[in-house]
Amino acid sequence: MKEVVIYTDGACSGNPGPGGYGAVLMAGEHRKEISGGERETTNQRMELLAVIEALKLLKYPCKVDVYSDSAYLINCFKSRWYVNWEKNGWLNSQKQPVANRDLWEELLRYYRTHQIQFVKVKGHSGDHWNERCDQLARAAVPR
Incomplete structure (x- = not known):
């Protein structure tokens, strides 16, 4: 399987408010940067969307x-x-609907297609x- 490294981040000006995401994909000597934004969103949605949009670019399981x-x-x-x-049934431990279910379901489809390991990095470090x-991500926040 081809090995890919993806870094992601999301940003929001207000929460909710305008937000952006950014991702860097690296495979061998190849590197691609992507970003995008939405006028009304949350930081958590942007964090998830960054990963989804990066994974969409992979043409086969990696x-x-x-x-x-x-x-x-x-x-x-x-x-x-x-x-x-x-x-x-997409209820959390408090029996409330899971926030961002649409994005989680999409992300899970990619999670089940690829062999993904999630690694925590400390932000702004x-x-x-x-x-x-x-x-x-910050540059992609709609003004």
Whole structure:
């Protein structure tokens, strides 16, 4: 399987408010940067959308390391929250509808296509690629 490294980040001006996402994909000596934004969104939606939009670019199943500073994203997969969400009809532990269900369902389709490992990075701590994704995300926030 081809190995791909993806760094992602989301940003929001107000929460909710206008937001953006950024991602850097790297495979061998190839690198691609992507970004986008929405006028009315949340930071969590942008964090998820960054990963989804990056994974959409993969043409066939790959081994993927996704680096993110989003505890929301990382904890979902490390603690396997999605297993209970699906089992309980997309209700969380408080019996409330899971926020961002549409994005989680889309992300899970990619998760089941690729071999993905999620890796937590500390935000704003000097990690070059995390900082680059933050720049891309902030620049993509609609003004």
